[in-house]
Amino acid sequence: MDNLIDIKGVTHAYKTPNGPLPVLDDLNLTVPEGEFAAVVGPSGCGKSTLTRLVAGLMKPDRGEVWLHGELVKSPRKTVGMAFQNPVMLEWRTILQNVILPLEIVAPSMPSADRKARAMELLSLVGLEGFENKRPSELSGGMRQRASLCRAIVHKPDVLIMDEPFGALDAFTREDLWQTMHQLRANEPFTAVLITHDLRESVYLGDQVIVLSGRPATTQFVLDVGYPGEGLRQLDGLYTPQCAEMLATLRDQIRIAQGRQPGPAVH
Amino acid sequence: MRMAQKIGVPILAIGLFVAFWEFLVWANGWPDYVMASPSDLPKAYARFWELFLVGSWQTLWRTVAGLGLAVIFGTLLGMIMGFSRIARDGLYPLLVGFNAVPKATLVPVLALLFIGQHNFNTVLMAFLISFFPIAVSVGIGLSTLEPEYRDILRSLGASKVTIFRKIALPKTLPEFFGALKVSVTLAFIGTNLVEIISPHGRGLGALFLSGQTNSNYPLMFAVLIALAVLGILLYYGVVALEKIFAGWAERLQG
Numbered sequence: 001m002d003n004l005i006d007i008k009g010v011t012h013a014y015k016t017p018n019g020p021l022p023v024l025d026d027l028n029l030t031v032p033e034g035e036f037a038a039v040v041g042p043s044g045c046g047k048s049t050l051t052r053l054v055a056g057l058m059k060p061d062r063g064e065v066w067l068h069g070e071l072v073k074s075p076r077k078t079v080g081m082a083f084q085n086p087v088m089l090e091w092r093t094i095l096q097n098v099i100l101p102l103e104i105v106a107p108s109m110p111s112a113d114r115k116a117r118a119m120e121l122l123s124l125v126g127l128e129g130f131e132n133k134r135p136s137e138l139s140g141g142m143r144q145r146a147s148l149c150r151a152i153v154h155k156p157d158v159l160i161m162d163e164p165f166g167a168l169d170a171f172t173r174e175d176l177w178q179t180m181h182q183l184r185a186n187e188p189f190t191a192v193l194i195t196h197d198l199r200e201s202v203y204l205g206d207q208v209i210v211l212s213g214r215p216a217t218t219q220f221v222l223d224v225g226y227p228g229e230g231l232r233q234l235d236g237l238y239t240p241q242c243a244e245m246l247a248t249l250r251d252q253i254r255i256a257q258g259r260q261p262g263p264a265v266h
Numbered sequence: 267m268r269m270a271q272k273i274g275v276p277i278l279a280i281g282l283f284v285a286f287w288e289f290l291v292w293a294n295g296w297p298d299y300v301m302a303s304p305s306d307l308p309k310a311y312a313r314f315w316e317l318f319l320v321g322s323w324q325t326l327w328r329t330v331a332g333l334g335l336a337v338i339f340g341t342l343l344g345m346i347m348g349f350s351r352i353a354r355d356g357l358y359p360l361l362v363g364f365n366a367v368p369k370a371t372l373v374p375v376l377a378l379l380f381i382g383q384h385n386f387n388t389v390l391m392a393f394l395i396s397f398f399p400i401a402v403s404v405g406i407g408l409s410t411l412e413p414e415y416r417d418i419l420r421s422l423g424a425s426k427v428t429i430f431r432k433i434a435l436p437k438t439l440p441e442f443f444g445a446l447k448v449s450v451t452l453a454f455i456g457t458n459l460v461e462i463i464s465p466h467g468r469g470l471g472a473l474f475l476s477g478q479t480n481s482n483y484p485l486m487f488a489v490l491i492a493l494a495v496l497g498i499l500l501y502y503g504v505v506a507l508e509k510i511f512a513g514w515a516e517r518l519q520g
């Protein structure tokens with residue numbers, strides 16, 4: 001009942017010189033409050049389009065997007081976004097970058113409070129001591145950490161991430177997965193994560209949504225039963241439960257790509 | 267050490283250049299009316315220093331005024347082209363064509379249009395010749411802004427003005443200053459063009475012309491040197507502004 005994100009029958013086509021390009025076709029998706037939804041699907045199927053619709057950056061041709069019981073017609077201040085490109089403003093320090101959303105959303109907030117809030121997040125993701133550095137002085141992983149801080153600094157109730165870890169090396173990526181769990185333990189938010197990494201979707205998601213090939217529709221939803229108690233451990237990914245979930249997802253992706261499901265891969 | 271190198275090396279280079287010039291004139295035995303030598307110049311400056319001061323000031327302020335107009339108009343035009351695809355498609359060929367016209371041909375046109383308005387004509391020419399690089403760079407800078415940069419603020423409901431002020435404007439500053447370095451030299455050329463071609467001009471260009479009519483060759487060379495110095499001052503003025511407002515971009519390349 002208390003779904004934070006409710007996407008109902010969303011259909012969308014881009015206008016291109018070669019005529020309309022259908023991208024989403026009667027897509028339905030619900031994410032309960034506080035849950036983490038990981039979305040996977042073939043590349044070019046319309047995942048980024050979906051994030052732009054949820055953020056209110058564009059309107060679907062048909063269907064509705066509801067956030068917190070309100071119909072989304074335009075951007076809202078209660079959304080945070082992170083992309084594959086950390087989109088750091090090079091002329092600002094890391095601290096000033098993280099503060100940016102507060103300048104828009106809470107213009108009357110005292111600057112000391114803004115700074116305190118940003119510092120709280122920066123130390124949570126291990127960037128304490130780097131707040132006065134320029135983005136160009138940081139590694140890609142550190143920039144992406146700062147980008148995550150910026151996405152949630154204004155306490156949005158929805159965090160939308162479009163392949164935020166896609167450009168990072170495997171070790172940095174796993175570090176950031178753990179950071180993601182730490183952030184969620186500290187800050188309650190509902191999240192939509194677009195990813196092309198199935199292990200990432202299982203490790204981070206409460207549910208994994210597989211989109212079909214373009215035009216995308218919800219093809220399959222997996223409820224993640226992650227092994228172990230408390231904060232998820234990376235080791236859990238190597239248990240039989242996870243192997244089974246990953247195999248299921250792989251089959252679904254193959255179907256989405258328009259191929260026959262092959263023999264189960266473990 | 268680095269500072270000393272930064273100042274010392276250019277001074278040494280200039281010294282070597284002057285020495286070579288002096289040597290060349292001496293070795294060839296050129297008389298004054300073929301090629302003045304550096305040692306002739308102090309006399310020319312001593313005799314006409316008042317004219318140099320007045321002329322330099324006139325050339326300087328008219329260049330800066332023209333450049334100022336070019337910055338305002340060029341930025342506005344760049345914004346229009348950066349934000350609207352239709353405006354870009356429509357204006358671009360027009361601008362390229364305008365830029366291709368040799369500006370010397372405009373001097374008589376302007377002189378006829380605004381008879382006797384020497385200051386106005388000069389500033390106008392400095393402006394006309396220098397706004398193009400600014401408009402193009404601002405236009406390209408804005409139109410190539412990655413959508414994510416806009417989206418991080420747009421998704422919070424920020425207005426177009428806020429997005430421009432907080433993201434688009436600072437992000438295009440490095441390109442803007444790159445263009446401004448070209449434009450400042452162009453504006454300077456535009457000013458001098460009018461000063462030299464106009465019959466009753468003012469500024470260093472007019473001083474050059476009077477040196478020519480009086481066959482005072484050391485004066486002509488002295489004006490050229492003064493122009494070079496003024497040009498260097500203007501250029502490094504822009505570099506200083508760039509350091510202040512877009513210094514962050516330097517680290518990106520380094």
Ligand SMILES: Nc1ncnc2c1ncn2[C@@H]1O[C@H](COP(=O)(O)OP(=O)(O)O)[C@@H](O)[C@H]1O
Nearest residue numbers: 014015016023042043044045046047048049050
């Ligand atoms: N603004 C646009 N105009 C036209 N076509 C677009 C636009 N944005 C994306 N597309 C096309 O729509 C399809 C889906 O894009 P996107 O949502 O970015 O896919 P994904 O993120 O899943 O890779 C792609 O084929 C892409 O080329």
Ligand SMILES: [Mg+2]
Nearest residue numbers: 047048049162
């Ligand atoms: Mg995408």
